[in-house]
Amino acid sequence: MTPLLLDLVNSRIVYPDGPRDELGDDAAARAWLREHDGLGTPEEIADARDVRPVLAAVIRGEASLDALTPWVDVMRRRAQLTRDGLLWHDDVPAGRRVGVRAVEEWAGLQGPDGSRIRPCAAPDCQHFLVDNSRANARKWHSMEVCGNRAKARRHYARSKETAKEQ
Numbered sequence: 001m002t003p004l005l006l007d008l009v010n011s012r013i014v015y016p017d018g019p020r021d022e023l024g025d026d027a028a029a030r031a032w033l034r035e036h037d038g039l040g041t042p043e044e045i046a047d048a049r050d051v052r053p054v055l056a057a058v059i060r061g062e063a064s065l066d067a068l069t070p071w072v073d074v075m076r077r078r079a080q081l082t083r084d085g086l087l088w089h090d091d092v093p094a095g096r097r098v099g100v101r102a103v104e105e106w107a108g109l110q111g112p113d114g115s116r117i118r119p120c121a122a123p124d125c126q127h128f129l130v131d132n133s134r135a136n137a138r139k140w141h142s143m144e145v146c147g148n149r150a151k152a153r154r155h156y157a158r159s160k161e162t163a164k165e166q
């Protein structure tokens with residue numbers, strides 16, 4: 001399945017001239033959900049719009065885990081016994097599968113080295129990143145955009161310092 005969580009929390013960015021929201025209108029939301037192995041039903045669109053700000057707030061550390069209870073509460077797995085062993089089927093209500101998948105992905109990114117999903121470290125950036133590196137120390141959602149801007153800022157600060165010293 002296509003990873004969902006990172007695209008979901010990055011799907012709404014507020015720019016100075018207004019928000020750009022990939023789930024903003026229903027047609028766009030339907031297409032987005034189908035690209036992410038969803039069905040694009042009205043229930044699913046509503047669920048994706050509901051879970052997105054909650055996950056963003058949890059990742060930013062602005063909301064407690066309890067905020068995700070509505071999705072955890074509908075997680076169900078049904079067992080089926082076969083000659084080959086147990087088969088597990090997801091038994092989540094159809095309209096809630098995308099939200100549940102996003103929360104499951106979030107849970108899978110938590111571990112002893114901390115969260116592997118976090119906000120980009122650039123102060124003016126609203127994007128999130130997933131860090132699969134060993135050190136789990138990535139800072140920028142994009143080296144090209146935010147990493148280079150930070151480098152330029154450091155360079156500018158240094159050149160100002162040098163100018164003062166001369």
Ligand SMILES: [Zn+2]
Nearest residue numbers: 120125141146
């Ligand atoms: Zn960034």
